[in-house]
Amino acid sequence: MPERKPRKDAVRNRAAVFEAADALFAACQNPEEVTMADIAAAAGVGKGTLFRAFGDRTGLIRALCAARLEPLRKAVEEGPEPLGPATPPPRRVPALLDAVLCFKLDNRHLALALETTGSDSPYRTEHYERWHTLLRDLLDRAPGATDSDFAAHALLAATRADLVEYLAGEKGVPREELRARLAEFTAGVLGTRL
Amino acid sequence: MPERKPRKDAVRNRAAVFEAADALFAACQNPEEVTMADIAAAAGVGKGTLFRAFGDRTGLIRALCAARLEPLRKAVEEGPEPLGPATPPPRRVPALLDAVLCFKLDNRHLALALETTGSDSPYRTEHYERWHTLLRDLLDRAPGATDSDFAAHALLAATRADLVEYLAGEKGVPREELRARLAEFTAGVLGTRL
DNA sequence: GGAAGAAGCGGACCGCTGGTCCGTATCTTA
DNA sequence: TAAGATACGGACCAGCGGTCCGCTTCTTCC
The missing domain is CATH 1.10.10 (Arc Repressor Mutant, subunit A)
Structure with a gap:
């Protein structure tokens, strides 16, 4: 071809x-x-x-998101620490989640459009699949003993676009505070008690 | 009046x-x-x-959900243990989340319709507000030191209708396993390491 | 019981949206 | 530069949520 x-x-x-x-x-x-x-x-x-x-409409939004997400994807796949593959899992997991959160903060409208666009759930996209798999594998390799598959879903759910929109927009939670909260929560899940 | x-x-x-x-x-x-x-x-x-x-359409779905959710609401507000108000927080939190999960499993289509119904995010409803507040207060009174406000959001996010639909429907995760996974995750967040 | 008035009904109707279609304009290639 | 392939664009369509108003049904009060 x-x-x-x-x-x-x-x-x-x-x-x-x-x-x-x-x-x-x-x-x-x-x-x-x-x-x-x-x-x-x-x-x-x-x-x-x-x-x-x-x-169709969904296709447009997906394509747009993919394009905007490209840099992040690259950083995760072949970039330097702490996002890149060389980072040890316990440090990489929070970094990933933070990056996702930041993306959604910086592109709130876009991420919202993607998740909001009716008909097909955000979960059926291979996009989500990739993030989930990556996160699960990392959790598997981290000390904590929790069920990594579900934990990966749950952690990603904590960064969902409409939740971010609600907290950052509606509730007026400032960016850095939100990041800190997510980091703290992530640490808790990882068993890295403060 | x-x-x-x-x-x-x-x-x-x-x-x-x-x-x-x-x-x-x-x-x-x-x-x-x-x-x-x-x-x-x-x-x-x-x-x-x-x-x-x-x-409008949203109103219909909301009303329908509220009606179907009524028994649960009652059980939480004035029912017996472990859902009722007399239960100590560390036991009540998992019970609540499990109840929510079960509701969404038993009424998948409905819950999905409610969250899917475009235009207004599921977060702006006082319905969500109530659950969140309750959960936050309980977390506050539980030993774990994590940020209870965000943790409450995150825990609820782990039971979101489309995630449940995806896991139970698409992935075919059986009911009891899903409940166990959520329980385990909740325990992790609460600091109740197994 | 019956009449008057309020409350509720229902389906024709509207504006608008996502999506299609195909004659036409633009690009590529030899 | 001519011919074929590719992409363009806007008139067009079906179907949706939501409105409207003449008509029916219930309630109330005598």
Whole structure:
């Protein structure tokens, strides 16, 4: 499969759509207020193009998230400590969770849109699968004796977009405090009592 | 305010709608497949009646959940041990979480519909607020030194409907195992190491 | 019991959204 | 530069949540 390279206008449009969608989601509280037509218009593109390129609404949001998440993914897979693979599990787990939290704080609207987008649960995505597997394996290799599979799910659940939105947005919990709280909780789960 | 009592047909219709909605949600995987028109038809009622009685879709689902949750609420507020108020916190916390989990297992479709219903996050409901407050206060009175506010959020997040649906449905984790896992995780958080 | 008035009913109707379709414009390649 | 492939775009569609208002049913009071 030679993988024909895409046309120039296609890649330009793709980028324009990402930009526009990102901006629109950032501007609205509720992701559902942003319609496909809005995005198309803001990107200077026809609606057909959106659906041709991304399949459907969910596809668009997923693609956008994946793109924005790319740096983090790379940092985790081949980056330096404390995110990278060389870090010993007991230090890497909190680092990972902190990174996820920070991402969701920095891209609240986006993460929210991803999880909010109805129809398919956030769990069925291979995206989630990857994070979960990674976390589970790390927990397995850490001293604590808890059931690592469920613990991984639970820890990830503690960083869910709408919870983050609720705490950081609604309740006004400042960024650093939230990070500290998550870190403390994580430490508790790991058995690393303070 | 004397609170005029509602008409007979009104209460009958209300019950019929609950019944119909419950059945329909149970029958479909994705709650969004169930339309208001469907519910109205299944209940033998006009669409207008639905909206007059519940305001909107979210209102319907909330009301239905509240109704189904009523027994649990009562058991927690004035029931016997281990759910009732007389139970010492370290035993009551796991009992509460287990009860929540069981509810979501027994009413998967419903709980899913409630959390899935777009637009407003599950966190803004006073319903959630109540559970959270209760749990936080209990954690406060338990020996463990962790930040009880965040811990309460995190523990509740571990029982979220879509996670439960994913584990119990998609992954096929059997009921009792799931309960055991949650119990173990809870114990870990509480510092009650096995 | 019956009449008057309130309360509730129901389904035609509306605006809007995600998604499709296909004639047309743009890019690529030889 | 001509021809074929690819992507564009906006008119179009079906279906949804939600509204509206003429009509029915219940309640109440004599």
